[in-house]
């Protein structure tokens with residue numbers, strides 16, 4: 034499912050209209066979907082609270098369709114309708130002919146609580162700047178009404194490009210958007226304001242869609258990425274993952290990485306740790322394990338590990354290593370960045386603080402918010418900044434957050450499959466191993482991040498129904514990865 038910015042959505046509108054599908058037709062289609070969804074609330078009475086743009090046009094048209102079906106519908110206009118968009122004004126004239134009561138925010142007293150359902154058609158993708166004045170007041174009334182709220186396109190007050198709340202925003206139970214998702218539907222805080230999101234089809238011109246470079250990760254996207262596993266194969270065909278992780282202080286992180294790699298199909302998983310992570314063998318004896326018996330990795334270990342490094346396809350570097358291993362990471366990356374594929378996680382990311390560090394397309398980095406904000410000072414709630422950063426580093430970034438963003442600067446994927454069960458130490462370690470495993474099996478770095486994150490997040494989401502978001506742990510997720518793979522393989 035493609036994800037649009039507001040300007041891309043407007044462009045698609047424009048191209049569609051230029052091809053001869055009238056804007057009234059699109060509005061009627063949009064309004065029909067809003068009305069259909071409104072009916073699922075089984076309301077006795079409905080208030081359409083509208084502004085004066087085309088979002089309001091949708092709201093008024095939906096109100097008229099519902100009134101015509103016999104529902105008790107009234108309309109409240111916020112703002113001066115004489116200043117409205119042509120399509121909005123047209124809808125208002127039609128609505129009058131259907132004998133709908135139309136109120137004005139600045140004239141009439143409205144008891145918002147008397148309606149079971151409020152349709153929010155104040156502002157859609159045309160929001161510019163902070164919401165203030167009458168519109169802000171109307172939003173406060175909607176939010177304190179206790180009525181169910183259905184937002185047209187996006188909840189009024191959220192930025193469809195960044196997911197920010199600009200001033201104040203409607204808290205919707207559902208939002209119905211048209212044709213495609215907008216960025217704002219998927220990022221927090223807006224994601225919480227949208228409630229359940231429905232995407233209604235419109236007769237949009239699809240010719241631009243292939244050039245849209247942002248996409249939501251769905252099961253269908255991922256099914257095609259499951260690596261082939263021909264019967265006539267041998268272990269080296271599925272790649273060797275070398276995991277260089279852990280320290281005396283953090284012996285557990287490498288275990289999760291290694292198990293993640295092993296349980297997702299890598300041919301060989303080798304784990305080398307400074308400290309004692311030998312428990313990994315009790316959990317998964319097929320992992321090849323060795324300890325360097327020291328506190329943390331040192332620069333000279335790059336030479337000591339030469340043979341293992343050279344025999345591997347992918348190196349997962351970072352979980353649990355501590356910042357003391359920085360010399361080792363820098364040397365390893367410098368020496369092998371053109372020859373090996375890398376997944377850099379956790380403290381391995383501290384090398385990005387150095388100005389002259391240049392990665393390349395062989396690298397995946399998997400920072401969470403804290404890690405990214407240490408190395409990328411401009412971190413904001415925007416996809417665009419992250420895409421720029423990926424271009425600058427020339428690698429693939431998996432930005433782990435409540436909505437995980439995966440980008441190589443050219444293409445960006447949104448993963449909303451996870452939940453708060455993953456907000457725990459160890460989830461990231463597991464993920465880095467899984468991504469390494471998929472790279473070893475021949476996927477591109479971007480593909481490996483898409484399927485790797487999906488597999489972990491989907492397993493977590495399914496398991497948390499039983500275990501709860503509180504009690505689910507990365508180890509339990511690792512033990513159940515096969516269930517998600519089974520679904521993808523069916």
Ligand SMILES: NC(=O)C1=CN([C@@H]2O[C@H](COP(=O)(O)OP(=O)(O)OC[C@H]3O[C@@H](n4cnc5c(N)ncnc54)[C@H](O)[C@@H]3O)[C@@H](O)[C@H]2O)[C@@H](O)CC1
Nearest residue numbers: 046059060086087088156157158159160161162163164186
């Ligand atoms: N052909 C089309 O253009 C289609 C448009 N559709 C609808 O049209 C919407 C876009 O319509 P518009 O481009 O007219 O824009 P909107 O209606 O989303 O927003 C513009 C209106 O909001 C007001 N506004 C903007 N920022 C404000 C702020 N900070 N505080 C208070 N008021 C503010 C403007 O004064 C203007 O009246 C979509 O979200 C969708 O609902 C749908 O009907 C589908 C087809």
Ligand SMILES: [K+]
Nearest residue numbers: 156185187189
């Ligand atoms: K809206």
